[in-house]
Amino acid sequence: MAEFVDLARVDRIGLDTETTGVTYDDRLVGLSVSLPDGSDHYYRWGHEMGGNNCSKREVLRWVKREVNRSDLTVFMHSAGFDLRMLAYELGHEHPFPRARVEETGFMAALLNELEPDLTLDGLGQRHIEMEKEGDELWDFCSQAFGGGATRKAQAKNIWRAHGDVVEPYAKRDSRITLGLGDHLGPRLGEEGLADVYEMELRLIPILLRMHMVGVPVDVNKALALKDKLGRLLTRAERKWESDFGDVSYTSTAQLATLFDKLGLPYRRNQPTEKMLEKGITEGNASITKDDLEYVQHPVAEAITRMKKLKHFKGTFIDNYVLANVDPNGVIHGEFHPLRNPRFGTRSGRFSSGGGLNLQNVPARDEEWAPLIRGLYVPASRTQVWEKADYCLVGETMVETLTGPRRIDSLTAGDRVFTWHAGRVSWGEVSRWARIGRAPTFKVTLDNEGSFTATGDHEMVLRDGGKVRVEDLRPGVGLAAFRRGSAGAGYETVYSASAFEYRYTHDLVAEAYHGPKPVGAEVHHVDEAKRNNSPRNLAYVDQTEHRALHAFKTVDEQTRLRVLRSALRRRRSYAGKGNPNWRGGKEDQTCVDCGDAFYQWPSQVNVRCVSCRRCGAPAALNHRVVSVEPAGERVVYHVTVEGDHNFALSCGVFSKNSQIEFRYLAHYAGGQLARAYNEDPDIDFHQICAELVGIPRRPAKNINFGIVYGMGKKLMAAKLGVSLHEAALLLEEYHDRLPEVSRLYNRADRRANQRGYIVTWGGRKRRFEKRGRGYAHTHKALNALLQGSAADLMKKAMISVADGLDWETTPMHLTVHDELDFSVPREKRARGRFNRVLREKMEDFQLRVPVVVDIEFGEDWGSCKPAEEGTWRKRRADLPKRAEA
Known part of the structure; x- marks a missing residue:
C-alpha cells in the first residue's frame, strides 16, 4: 500500500x-x-x-x-x-x-x-x-x-x-x-x-x-414542451412530404433542385480547385438561415420553421435539459473564464461548455425563447428567479417607412405607417416626448408577441374604433399590420382589416417625393426590390420604366401565365390542389384562421394571404390574449398628424447589450461621456445619431462598423448605400464625433507599434506578427472594448459573490453580461438584496455611469423589471463622472 x-x-x-x-x-x-x-x-x-x-x-x-x-x-x-x-x-x-x-x-x-x-x-x-x-x-x-x-x-x-x-x-x-x-x-x-x-x-x-x-429545471414542463415541439414538427413534416414528396429539407442539394423548380434564388460557394479541374464552374449550393429569410417565400418559411422546431427540440430540450438533469432536477453547467484546450474565448469573456452551453439558450426568439427559458426555475418555491445585467431595455418598436425603429429613437418629421380611412397609409410624426416613468400594462397577442403601454393609451380596433389599453380584454380584435412580400419580390404592407396589401415603395415614394405623377411608376435605382430607402426610389415614366425592365417583365409575364394555368387546374406549387381556391377574385375564408381574405390569381402559391407559415395560423397580431400589469416603465408620447395613430412592430421588445459602447464613451470622453452622465439610460446609437444629424439606423451600423473594424464595402452594404455615399456618411460621422475616430486610430496605432493593447482591467490582447507589423490591428478597438467588458463583468461577479449567502440567494448562471440568482420571494428581502446587488455591480470608476437592470419572475423566461423607483432617484443624485 x-x-x-x-x-x-x-x-x-x-x-x-x-x-x-x-x-x-x-x-x-x-x-x-x-x-x-x-x-x-x-x-x-x-x-x-x-x-x-x-x-x-x-x-x-x-x-x-x-x-x-x-x-x-x-x-x-x-x-x-x-x-x-x-x-x-x-x-x-x-x-x-x-x-x-x-x-x-x-x-x-x-x-x-x-x-x-x-x-x-x-x-x-x-x-x-x-x-x-x-x-x-x-x-x-x-x-x-x-x-x-x-x-x-x-x-x-x-x-x-x-x-x-x-x-x-x-x-x-x-x-x-x-x-x-x-x-x-x-x-x-x-x-x-x-x-x-x-x-x-x-x-x-x-x-x-x-x-x-x-x-434547477422543471422536468415535467420540459417533457410537455418536447411533446409540443414534436407534434408541431411532425405536422409540418407531413405537410412538407405531401407537398414535395421525398425532398429532404435538411439536404442543401435537394433544396437547391427544388428552388430551381420554383424559381427561388440561392447562393453558391466558390468552386474548389478540384471542381475547376473537372470543368465545374459553379460551387456547391449554399442555403443558410439568412438566405431563407431573404427569399420571403412560403417554402422558405416552412423550411425555416421545421429546422427551428427540430433544433429547439433536439438541442435545448433533449440535449441540454433531459440529458443533463440529475435525480434532483438540477443541471450542472460549466463556465470557462479563459481560453483552454476545449473551450473559452480570447477576449476574456466567459464561455460555457461541456455538452451544455447555457450561454446559448435562446433569448430573442419571440415564440419559443420564453418557453425554453421558462424551464429554468428557482431553487425553491419560496424563491423567484432574478437576473441582473448590463443591458438597456429597448422600448416598443414602431414601423416607419424606412424600417422598424425604437420609439425612443423617433424624431419629429419621421414618417410612420398609419391607419387612415380603413386602410394602411402614412403619416408624419409632429411631436415626440419622453414623459418619464409611469405604470404600464403588457398586452400579449395571439402570436405570443406583445407590446407595453400605459392604461390610458388608445389602440385602433379592427372596425376603426378606439379602445384604451386598460379596457382591453382577451379576444378583442385590433387593426392588424404586417410586412409581406409580393409575388414579384417587392415588399408590401398588409392590413388584415382592409384585406389588402400595399406596395411599400409606393407609400415611401409618396411620403418623400410627393404624389405620383400621372403615367409614372416607382423605380428602384439600384434595382434591389426590397431596398425602399427614399434615396433609392425615383418616379420614372411608365414606358421608360418598363423598357429598363423589359427582360424582367417578360419573365414576370411568363411566371404569371404559368400560375394562372395552375389556378385553372386548381393546383398549387405543391401539386396537391389549392385549398384557398374559390374560382376568381372573391372574398374567401381561410381554412386555418377563419379570417376573410382577397385572393389574387397570381398568388396561388400563397396558402392564405394572412396565414403563411407551414399551413399554421400565422400570427396576425390582432387578437388580444392577455392584459397584465408590467410595472413602472419609461414611457414616450408620440403625436402623428392626420388620424393620430401609428403601426407597431406587433410585440417586438428588443434588448441590446451596450456595455461595450459605454466603454467606448469612457475611453473617448468628450460629448459622449457628457451625454451618458446627463442621462445614464440613454441609448448610445441615439446619442451618435443626434450628434451627427443622421437617423439612428445608419448611426448604429456605423458604430458597429467602427467597433468591429468593418471595411468600407461591407459597411456600404450594411447601410444600403453606394461606396461614395458610405464615404460621405463616415466623413460626416468623424467630423461630428472626432473623439471616436481618435480612439479608433489610437488603438490601431498602439496595436501596430507594440503588438498588443491593454484593457481596462490590465488584460493584454495580442495581434499576430506579420512582416514588419501586426495583422488585424483594425480590430484593436473591438479587442479593447470586448476585453474591458469582460474585466468589468468578472470584477462585478467577484464583488457580488463576496458575502453572498449561497443558501438563500444562490448564483446559478453568468450569461454574457448577465448574472442569474434565486432570490427570496418576499418583497422586502428581495429589495434588500437588490440594493446591495446594484451597488456592487455599478460601483466602478468610469467616466460614464454603469447601469444594471434587474428583472425577476417565476422562471428565467418570465422575468420582468423589478421595482426601482427609489434607486432611480438615488442614482440621479450621484456625482457626475469626470470628463475626459
Missing part, C-alpha cells in the same frame, strides 16, 4: 487527477502529486484492472489534512475540472479552501491568448521541454480494449487500465504542472499581468460553487 507524503516540509506542489470521464456523473480514480524535491506520487483506488494502492477514504483524509493548508500553493492545470471532481467526493465542498490554488492554464492564456496549443503536453514541450509519457499506455489500452493506439482513442479507457501502467503517465502530468507553475508564474509579474491573473484566480471558487449549486 502507498505511503502518503508529508507536505509540511514543502511550500508548493503540482496536483492532477485521473477520472472515469469529464461529466457530472464521472468520478475520481486516482490523484497524482509532485514535489519540488523531484519526487512524484500517484495514489489510486479505482482502476478497473487493479493495481490500486490505497482507498478513496484514505486519499480524501490526506487531502483535507495535508493539502488544505494556508501556507501551501497548489499548481493545477484545468483547476476547475480537478477541483470539481474532488468536490464530488467531498459532499460538494471545496476540497482545500485554505490553500492557494494556481492555474497554469490561466498563466499560459494570459501570457499569450494566441497560444496554438494550451494542452498540458503542448505547453510542457514548448516552455520546459517536458512531454507526457503516453505511448506505452496507449499501446496497452489498444491491446486491452481495442481501438487505435492514440490518446484520442484511448483517453476514455485510462481508468480501466492497470494502475501500474497508468502511474508513469499520471506522475508526468503533475510534474509538468509544477514545472509550468515555476516557469510561467514569474513572467506574469514581469509583463504586468499579476493583477488580472489574481482576478481570474478569485473566480475559481465562485465558478466551482455555481457548478455545484447548478440550475
Whole structure:
C-alpha cells in the first residue's frame, strides 16, 4: 500500500487527477502529486484492472489534512475540472479552501491568448521541454480494449487500465504542472499581468460553487414542451412530404433542385480547385438561415420553421435539459473564464461548455425563447428567479417607412405607417416626448408577441374604433399590420382589416417625393426590390420604366401565365390542389384562421394571404390574449398628424447589450461621456445619431462598423448605400464625433507599434506578427472594448459573490453580461438584496455611469423589471463622472 507524503516540509506542489470521464456523473480514480524535491506520487483506488494502492477514504483524509493548508500553493492545470471532481467526493465542498490554488492554464492564456496549443503536453514541450509519457499506455489500452493506439482513442479507457501502467503517465502530468507553475508564474509579474491573473484566480471558487449549486429545471414542463415541439414538427413534416414528396429539407442539394423548380434564388460557394479541374464552374449550393429569410417565400418559411422546431427540440430540450438533469432536477453547467484546450474565448469573456452551453439558450426568439427559458426555475418555491445585467431595455418598436425603429429613437418629421380611412397609409410624426416613468400594462397577442403601454393609451380596433389599453380584454380584435412580400419580390404592407396589401415603395415614394405623377411608376435605382430607402426610389415614366425592365417583365409575364394555368387546374406549387381556391377574385375564408381574405390569381402559391407559415395560423397580431400589469416603465408620447395613430412592430421588445459602447464613451470622453452622465439610460446609437444629424439606423451600423473594424464595402452594404455615399456618411460621422475616430486610430496605432493593447482591467490582447507589423490591428478597438467588458463583468461577479449567502440567494448562471440568482420571494428581502446587488455591480470608476437592470419572475423566461423607483432617484443624485 502507498505511503502518503508529508507536505509540511514543502511550500508548493503540482496536483492532477485521473477520472472515469469529464461529466457530472464521472468520478475520481486516482490523484497524482509532485514535489519540488523531484519526487512524484500517484495514489489510486479505482482502476478497473487493479493495481490500486490505497482507498478513496484514505486519499480524501490526506487531502483535507495535508493539502488544505494556508501556507501551501497548489499548481493545477484545468483547476476547475480537478477541483470539481474532488468536490464530488467531498459532499460538494471545496476540497482545500485554505490553500492557494494556481492555474497554469490561466498563466499560459494570459501570457499569450494566441497560444496554438494550451494542452498540458503542448505547453510542457514548448516552455520546459517536458512531454507526457503516453505511448506505452496507449499501446496497452489498444491491446486491452481495442481501438487505435492514440490518446484520442484511448483517453476514455485510462481508468480501466492497470494502475501500474497508468502511474508513469499520471506522475508526468503533475510534474509538468509544477514545472509550468515555476516557469510561467514569474513572467506574469514581469509583463504586468499579476493583477488580472489574481482576478481570474478569485473566480475559481465562485465558478466551482455555481457548478455545484447548478440550475434547477422543471422536468415535467420540459417533457410537455418536447411533446409540443414534436407534434408541431411532425405536422409540418407531413405537410412538407405531401407537398414535395421525398425532398429532404435538411439536404442543401435537394433544396437547391427544388428552388430551381420554383424559381427561388440561392447562393453558391466558390468552386474548389478540384471542381475547376473537372470543368465545374459553379460551387456547391449554399442555403443558410439568412438566405431563407431573404427569399420571403412560403417554402422558405416552412423550411425555416421545421429546422427551428427540430433544433429547439433536439438541442435545448433533449440535449441540454433531459440529458443533463440529475435525480434532483438540477443541471450542472460549466463556465470557462479563459481560453483552454476545449473551450473559452480570447477576449476574456466567459464561455460555457461541456455538452451544455447555457450561454446559448435562446433569448430573442419571440415564440419559443420564453418557453425554453421558462424551464429554468428557482431553487425553491419560496424563491423567484432574478437576473441582473448590463443591458438597456429597448422600448416598443414602431414601423416607419424606412424600417422598424425604437420609439425612443423617433424624431419629429419621421414618417410612420398609419391607419387612415380603413386602410394602411402614412403619416408624419409632429411631436415626440419622453414623459418619464409611469405604470404600464403588457398586452400579449395571439402570436405570443406583445407590446407595453400605459392604461390610458388608445389602440385602433379592427372596425376603426378606439379602445384604451386598460379596457382591453382577451379576444378583442385590433387593426392588424404586417410586412409581406409580393409575388414579384417587392415588399408590401398588409392590413388584415382592409384585406389588402400595399406596395411599400409606393407609400415611401409618396411620403418623400410627393404624389405620383400621372403615367409614372416607382423605380428602384439600384434595382434591389426590397431596398425602399427614399434615396433609392425615383418616379420614372411608365414606358421608360418598363423598357429598363423589359427582360424582367417578360419573365414576370411568363411566371404569371404559368400560375394562372395552375389556378385553372386548381393546383398549387405543391401539386396537391389549392385549398384557398374559390374560382376568381372573391372574398374567401381561410381554412386555418377563419379570417376573410382577397385572393389574387397570381398568388396561388400563397396558402392564405394572412396565414403563411407551414399551413399554421400565422400570427396576425390582432387578437388580444392577455392584459397584465408590467410595472413602472419609461414611457414616450408620440403625436402623428392626420388620424393620430401609428403601426407597431406587433410585440417586438428588443434588448441590446451596450456595455461595450459605454466603454467606448469612457475611453473617448468628450460629448459622449457628457451625454451618458446627463442621462445614464440613454441609448448610445441615439446619442451618435443626434450628434451627427443622421437617423439612428445608419448611426448604429456605423458604430458597429467602427467597433468591429468593418471595411468600407461591407459597411456600404450594411447601410444600403453606394461606396461614395458610405464615404460621405463616415466623413460626416468623424467630423461630428472626432473623439471616436481618435480612439479608433489610437488603438490601431498602439496595436501596430507594440503588438498588443491593454484593457481596462490590465488584460493584454495580442495581434499576430506579420512582416514588419501586426495583422488585424483594425480590430484593436473591438479587442479593447470586448476585453474591458469582460474585466468589468468578472470584477462585478467577484464583488457580488463576496458575502453572498449561497443558501438563500444562490448564483446559478453568468450569461454574457448577465448574472442569474434565486432570490427570496418576499418583497422586502428581495429589495434588500437588490440594493446591495446594484451597488456592487455599478460601483466602478468610469467616466460614464454603469447601469444594471434587474428583472425577476417565476422562471428565467418570465422575468420582468423589478421595482426601482427609489434607486432611480438615488442614482440621479450621484456625482457626475469626470470628463475626459
